[in-house]
Structures are given as structure tokens and as C-alpha cells.
Amino acid sequence: KMNVESFNLDHTKVKAPYVRLAGVTKGANGDVIHKYDIRFKQPNKDHMEMPALHSLEHLMAELIRNHHQTVVDLSPMGCQTGFYLTVLNHDNYEEILDTIEKTLKDVLEADEVPACNEVQCGWAASHSLEGAKELAREMLAKRNEWHEVFA
Amino acid sequence: KMNVESFNLDHTKVKAPYVRLAGVTKGANGDVIHKYDIRFKQPNKDHMEMPALHSLEHLMAELIRNHHQTVVDLSPMGCQTGFYLTVLNHDNYEEILDTIEKTLKDVLEADEVPACNEVQCGWAASHSLEGAKELAREMLAKRNEWHEVFA
Ligand SMILES: N[C@@H](CCSC[C@H]1O[C@@H](O)[C@H](O)[C@@H]1O)C(=O)O
Ligand SMILES: N[C@@H](CCSC[C@H]1O[C@@H](O)[C@H](O)[C@@H]1O)C(=O)O
Numbered sequence: 595k596m597n598v599e600s601f602n603l604d605h606t607k608v609k610a611p612y613v614r615l616a617g618v619t620k621g622a623n624g625d626v627i628h629k630y631d632i633r634f635k636q637p638n639k640d641h642m643e644m645p646a647l648h649s650l651e652h653l654m655a656e657l658i659r660n661h662h663q664t665v666v667d668l669s670p671m672g673c674q675t676g677f678y679l680t681v682l683n684h685d686n687y688e689e690i691l692d693t694i695e696k697t698l699k700d701v702l703e704a705d706e707v708p709a710c711n712e713v714q715c716g717w718a719a720s721h722s723l724e725g726a727k728e729l730a731r732e733m734l735a736k737r738n739e740w741h742e743v744f745a
Numbered sequence: 746k747m748n749v750e751s752f753n754l755d756h757t758k759v760k761a762p763y764v765r766l767a768g769v770t771k772g773a774n775g776d777v778i779h780k781y782d783i784r785f786k787q788p789n790k791d792h793m794e795m796p797a798l799h800s801l802e803h804l805m806a807e808l809i810r811n812h813h814q815t816v817v818d819l820s821p822m823g824c825q826t827g828f829y830l831t832v833l834n835h836d837n838y839e840e841i842l843d844t845i846e847k848t849l850k851d852v853l854e855a856d857e858v859p860a861c862n863e864v865q866c867g868w869a870a871s872h873s874l875e876g877a878k879e880l881a882r883e884m885l886a887k888r889n890e891w892h893e894v895f896a
Contacts, residue, residue, distance in 0.1 A: 621776025648823035669820030672799035673867030716824030
């Protein structure tokens, strides 16, 4: 068994898009961290292009914090098929789905990518607002399937 | 002021490589989460190629957990210049630097990328062990500069 949770997941059996609880970490004092695997693209069949992924990262990381008070991190996967969302002391799966839905609806309304300039970003040239909106649109179109992880 | 911590960082003033404390989150019960910005490449001047970044993600995420017991997450940045490392109840910066150093030395010794197949990975074709080793080598060569964030 490997250290990384996703290395023990059979990626040939999942059906994207989905949102999956990928891990629960309990602190010694009683706080609890939940990590979710938000999978936009089917593993080894499709992936997100980097400018679109990067803009979606900026948009989601900024906008989700307007809907949720204890987001610890929102980061992409190196495989470019999804993101990990880490939250503190919130174990309600359905509320997480609603939070992601509200965030992606905000993405569709955005007029610009937040912080896409050389002062606020590590690679300001690598962005696509339209690409990010297309990813959000595709994901929202299958909102009723997010809870189904396996085919 | 923006929600995302790094959107309030002046990326024109930093000097990569570096390791920077990017945030501290306290749980209601007293547990504490520290998040570090591990910057491999100079923002807006250089970036990591995706196959190398993806392999380095697999290698570091798996190997760092052999050196540290409370890693919550290790994820890339969409700008491709670094990674975020999230740990629970560990506030010693120097020990974090040592943990990263040990992990990158393990990367140099690796014979293969862990989990780089279609069962265990979201995009098995997008990997480069040699690219990941080159990134680790460059980072280790400047070990004495990791604590200097600003030029
Ligand atoms: N995962 C973090 C930050 C997301 S935005 C990340 C961006 O910060 C910047 O340094 C880079 O341009 C990068 O793309 C979080 O959720 O806080
Ligand atoms: N950030 C996480 C996992 C890192 S490996 C991530 C990989 O899992 C797989 O689903 C994908 O191929 C992806 O590249 C962690 O630290 O646990």
C-alpha cells in the first residue's frame, strides 16, 4: 500500500466528472481536515489544458472562499484531470457539492481572471478565461452525476 | 485585499528558489495547519514543464511521507513555478527545510516514478523521471538560499 491515497485508487474504474472524499485527517486536539478529489476529466482519456486549468485555479481558489469559511487549500493535480479541495471542520458532503456548484456558477459570471498579472501571479501569460469557463460549464452540466464516482 | 494569500504577494520581489510560510490556519479545537510555498522557478521568468512537474509531484508526495508524519497535502501551483506543502501541528520552519531536502535527495535516488501507470494515475503518459530529477538537482544546489524569499 502506498503513502499517497490516490495511488491506491483504480483510475480505470472511476467515471468523471465526480467529487470524491479522498481523505480525512484528525488533529491531536480534535480538529478534522477533509480532502476532496474534484475530477473534471476522465483519467487517461482527457485532460485540462494548462492555461485553462491555471485560470480555473485562480477563479475557484478566490471565489470558493466567498462561499466557505474554512478552505485550507484548492490545488490542481499534476495529471491535469482535477483539483484537490482541503477544508477544515466540515464533514457534510452535500454541502461541499453545493459550495462547488456556487463557485463554478460564479466562474461563469466572471469578467476577468483574478490576479492574472506579473505582480500577483507566477506565470501571468499562461491564462485562459474562456477555457476556464468552458471547464466550469461542462462540469455544471453534469451536476447530477457528481456523487457517482464509479461507473 | 484578496482571499487567496499569494494574490497579496508581490511576485516581482521574490527570488526563487525559496521556501516560504504562506499561511497558518487554526482549528477551533487547537490544531494548527501550516502551508508552505516551495518555489522552484523564478515567477514570470521560468517554469517547470508539465511531465517533469507531474513526476516530481508523484515522487515528492510519496517520499515526503516517509520523512514526515503529518503531511496533509503536496500539490503543484497552476503557474508551474512551485508547490504548496500543507502540514498539521508542525511549526518548525528549519525542520520543514530539512524534510524537503531529504525528500529531494530521495528523488535523485529513484529508479522510477511511483504510480505512473493508468491504474494509479490520471495521466500516465505525462511523466518524465529525468525532468523531475533535474528539478530536484537544481533546487538542492541552492539549499543555502531556500530561507531567503526576497531579493
Ligand atoms: N492553492 C492555493 C493558491 C491558489 S492560487 C495559486 C497561484 O499563486 C501564485 O503564486 C501562482 O500564480 C499560483 O498559480 C490556495 O488555495 O490558497
Ligand atoms: N496532492 C495529493 C496527491 C498527490 S499525487 C496526485 C496524483 O493523483 C492522481 O489522481 C493524479 O494522477 C495526480 O497527479 C497529496 O499530497 O496527497
